[in-house]
Amino acid sequence: MLLRLPGVYPPQEDTWLLADVLAAESLGPGSRVLDICTGTGALSLRAAAAGAGYVTAVDISRRAVATTRFNAFLQRHSGRVVHGDLIAPVQGQRFDVVVSNPPYVPAYDDVLPVRGIERAWDAGVDGRLLLDRICRQAPTVLAESGVLLIAQSVLSGVEKTQSMLEEHGLSVDIVARAEIPFGRVLSSRAALFESRGLISPGQRSEEIVVFRAVR
Template identity: 55%
Template sequence: MTVETHCPTPQSPAWVPPGVYEPQQDTWLLARALRREQIAPGADVLDLGTGTGALALEAARLGARVTAVDISWRAVLAARVNALLSRQNISVRRGDLTSAVRGRSFDLVVSNPPYVPSPGRAAPRGAARAWDAGRDGRMLLDRICDAATTLLRPEGVLLVVHSALSGVEHTLARLADAGLSATVTDRAMVPYGRVLLSRLGWLRQRGLTADDMVEELVVIRAVRT
């Protein structure tokens, strides 16, 4: 297992419009894991929750045929513009996770979904959809785990990044229940960002944070055997 405190930054998207998640440490941690996969030329890759398209573009540079999905029209536009600016060919679709690729399967699925625990009970709106994920941070994580078996071809790989605040063991168990072999392949410790700092009191009340205010990010790799 690789343990890092700093994540090297690959090529950043050229355009990050307001309301679209700006690539940061979790993005680059997952990009590094993606590069380790040694993607075969023409492999079919799906990027769920593409945002600016950073991970989709990384996969395209590695020679993959890439489909990118996001529920936000702004994110879809950003990913398409960044693909043009980067001269990479990716298919960008709007949809709620797997709804945009129903009936298709892939060699590799990569996802940096919203995973921040949120005190609000209503569904997030606007820019908050890029990070807020319900009171346990698993609003999309559980759906991705449950869908992985049908999304992946035999021996296909899922790479997903999220915070330890969202329950690493829960993700591993849920993927195992879905019939996948899952392990943590990367970890990184990063200072709390503005979203976590803004809800520090609530996190402390729930026993989810310590005084060091450092968040652990993990990359989980799951294989459909």
């Protein structure tokens, strides 16, 4: 059971899909894990529970940082939780596993919210304002033979994620998939998605994929 402050997005099916992939990695006492866009800290805590020795969680939301610290305290997991924008707080460091479940929902415009729970899902018109930055930045903090795990919706351009990661010299595979019914947010944008050709008329589910990219 994870607690969360108001305005922090609760873990959902995409989080747990990614968490299962993360737990399958070899996370020994010497392994270093970075969780970008940590939210409630669900992925950081799963990494710690799976045996990772050094876990760092980052979020741009101060409420998410406070929530993650509180959940780590409750579950008696040590780790570092820092406030910052993606990899900015950890530049120059290297990690064996980098994991991220970032905002990826296509929005009405390219203005990212700076407060409120919407910042946990809104990601610009194509849903890639955070994904593109992670694809560019995350490889720079990967250790040799490091693994990058990213969850996203197919509505946000699976092919582009793969090509961007490959451009950074990573070997990329999709290692998990799940079809998930629309929740409240996506249901409210179904007409928008239909008008953009992102979904078929009447479609009310999305496919979530998990990328595993290896240096």
